[in-house]
Amino acid sequence: MAALQPPEVPAQKLQKIGAVAARLGxxxxxxxxxxxxxLLQPSGRSEGHxxxxxxxxDSDLALIRTLRGLELPLPTIKAVLEARRSGMCTCDNLQATIRGKAGEIEQRIVDLQSLHAELNGLLSTWQRCGGRPAQVSAGI
Known part of the structure; x- marks a missing residue:
């Protein structure tokens, strides 16, 4: 039995990597x-390879950028893209992953707020150490 071939896409609808990069930023x-x-799959190769x-x-790269922004590892992003391309719904898995990432971010916010308060407390109780003021060079 012969392998299924993807449908032919007219050459004028395909873009080289440089054009895609410029268009998508x-x-x-x-x-x-x-x-x-x-993660990305070219539709083909030109005569010049x-x-x-x-x-x-466009949509694949937009999803990759979003998921990378969530700091998801590349293997997870690859699995999401493969599931999307195959038509298998992974909404529950993806939502669980995003919820987990949101929880991590919330914890980082709490930790940063605590650090912020600690630094402000340190500054509010800061006393001069009696050192000499820094000398400013005349040439600057």
């Missing part, structure tokens, strides 16, 4: 990295 290096990690992408790269 990311570097070519970033797109190559995501391709090498299996350039990666070619269709418009689906």
């Amino acid at each position: 990311v570097s070519v290096k970033t797109i190559r990295f995501y391709c090498d990690q299996g 350039y990666r070619l992408f269709d418009k689906s790269v």
